[in-house]
Amino acid sequence: MQPHLIVSDLDGTLLGADHDLAALTIDTLRALAEEGHGLCLASGRHHRDMVGFRDRLGGAAHIISSNGAWTLDAAGQCVRSAHLRPEQVEMLLGLPRPSEVRLNMYREDAWLIDDHAPGLLALHEATGFEYQVAPTERMEVQGVGKVLYIGEPRLLATIEAAAREAAGDALHITYSMSHSLEIMAAGVNKGSAVSALLDDLGIPAERCLAFGDNLNDLEMLSLAGEAHVMANAHPQLAQDLPGATVIGHHAEEGVARCLRRRFGLADERHG
Incomplete structure (x- = not known):
């Protein structure tokens, strides 16, 4: 069997x-890696947050x-990064x-926030x-992969509109959840990062299986030869990807069960 690249969002x-x-x-996923398939975790999370998984x-x-701002190889080395320009960060702040x-x-090495948010x-x-809590005026504007705002959707819509008016096409703006507005440099998204990784690995997009549930997964799912949308996904995602396969719920191991069927792995019962 030819190797595939299996790419999945996390939350x-x-x-x-x-x-x-x-x-x-x-x-x-361990079984598929042992069979020679490539694995990739693609998330809006910080890479330091993803290493444990x-x-x-x-x-x-x-x-x-960070939705494509950083790519780390299987050894944990950063092979690609894309930062917002300092003046863009200043504008967003x-x-x-x-x-x-x-x-x-x-x-690169930290998640900063302007005030405590224990939730x-x-x-x-x-x-x-x-x-790490830091006043806005003390936030360093160099080396920033992503700026995000967390709040009620109606409030985020106003901030999104202001960012688009200020920067036009110079930013990539998306949502990872309805209450999380995420902003990267233009051209930075999971899809462009996966495309570059496929080139690195010498695997064509037709042999890429991608899994996602929200709007920041759109570009990644669009390029994959086999795109999968979760049953719990944002409704707009399935509408924008009519050729994608809708699979099970994330709370019911939907990705794992889909992969076991796709690659003929023996059924396993877990508690």
């Missing part, structure tokens, strides 16, 4: 409702983090925003990754 896709990897998922898969997975909207920044940490309990 809402590969991870369960507890934002962690299920035993069936770990067993399935990769290690539990046997350390064989590539990492695409200066956009008017309501006090209840949290401004976040992903730099966000629940998403990262499985990895222990935590933010």
Whole structure:
């Protein structure tokens, strides 16, 4: 069998409702790696937050983090990065925003936030990754892969409109969840990062299986030869990708069960 590249988003896709990897998922991806297939975790998360998941898969997975701003090889070395320009970061930090909207920044080695938001940490309990609180005026504008705003959708819509008016096509703007507005440099997205990784590995897009659940997965799913949308996905995603296959729910190991059928792995029962 020719090797494939299996690429999956994390939250809402590969991870369960507890934002962690299920035993069936770990067993399935380890088995496929042992058969010679490539693995890639592609997420809006910071790469330091993703390393723990990769290690539990046997350390064989590539990492695409911050929606494509950084790519790490299976050995954990950064092979590609794309940062916002400092003046773009300054503009984004200066956009008017309501006090209840949290401004976040992903730099090479840290997740910065403008004020405490304990509820966000629940998403990262499985990895222990935590933010560092920093006043906006003290946030470093160099080496920033992603700026994100977290808040109510109606409030984020106003910030999105202001960013688009200020920067036009010079930014890539998307949502990883309805309450998470994510902004990278133009051309930076999971799709462009996966395309570059496929070139690195010498695997054609036709042999790429991709899995996702939200709008920041659109470009990645669009290029994959076999695109899969979760049952719990954002409704717009399936509409934009009529050729994609809708599979099971992320809380029911939908990705693992799909892969076991696709590659003929023996059925395994897990608790």
